[in-house]
Amino acid sequence: KAKELENSDIIVGRDGRNSSPELSDNIIRGIIDSGCNVINLGAVPTPLVYFATHKLHANNGVIITGSHLDSQYNGIKMVLDNTTLADDAIQNIAKRITIENFTHGLGDHTDLDIIQHYIDDVVEDISLSKGLFATLDCEVIPLFCELDGNFPNHPPNPSKKIHLKGLIDNVKLHKADLGLAFDGDGDRVVAVTGTGRVISSDNIATLFATDILKKNSNANVVFDVKCGRNLENSIKKHGGN
Secondary structure (H helix, E strand, O other): OOOOOOOOEEEEEEOOOOOHHHHHHHHHHHHHHOOOEEEEEEEOOHHHHHHHHHHOOOOEEEEEOOOOOOOOOOOEEEEEOOEEOOOHHHHHHHHHHHOOOOOOOOOOEEEOOOHHHHHHHHHHOOOOOOOOOHHHOOOOOOOOOOOOOOOOOOOOOOOOHHHHHHHHHHHHHHOOOEEEEEOOOOOOEEEEEOOOOEEOHHHHHHHHHHHHHHHOOOOOOOOOOOOOHHHHHHHHHOOOO
16 A cells, blocks of 8 residues: 555554564565565654654554553554554455455665654753653653563553552652653553652643643644543633644
């Protein structure tokens, strides 16, 4: 499909699951054999793949990840022509695989480290009255930050409070201003206040949207389909779409 759109470069990334390297290697081999070119980012959070599709000349991306699911699961998130594939678009790919409707050729393989580029872009666009991250000259206390595809501390789903006990305890212990918990591929976040109170993703999005709408009336706010109705109501209440 990428070749049909005359953009044959495909960005590939993977999460830290034990099964991800093998799946990534096979997907890369398949992409090259189809005649498309691979830009391999290696092990990165999902948002870096999306970032790369916008910052590089490639508009297509694949991230091998099981997201917030337990360690025995894995999957694929796909971007084609800067559009995230879902529903029928994914089923159409499955049908093409079933009938072996493949293209053939010999593509190129390039390895690329985009992490610092991403960090620089984020830091350049942020100013904080109170420091929060190491790159912004803040004190950071890492917790369970070493890659381990077995997820030995707890399943990688921060939306369940039982998985946040270690974070809550450490925020209180170190008298930190804030705790952040990410899912297995870094595109879902939950915050914990200095008192140990959990701030859900919906509430974080509400805070961001409210702040943005103070300076940008009638702005469009994009949010995940899993968010609750209160977020949408809050966006409308503050003059957003």
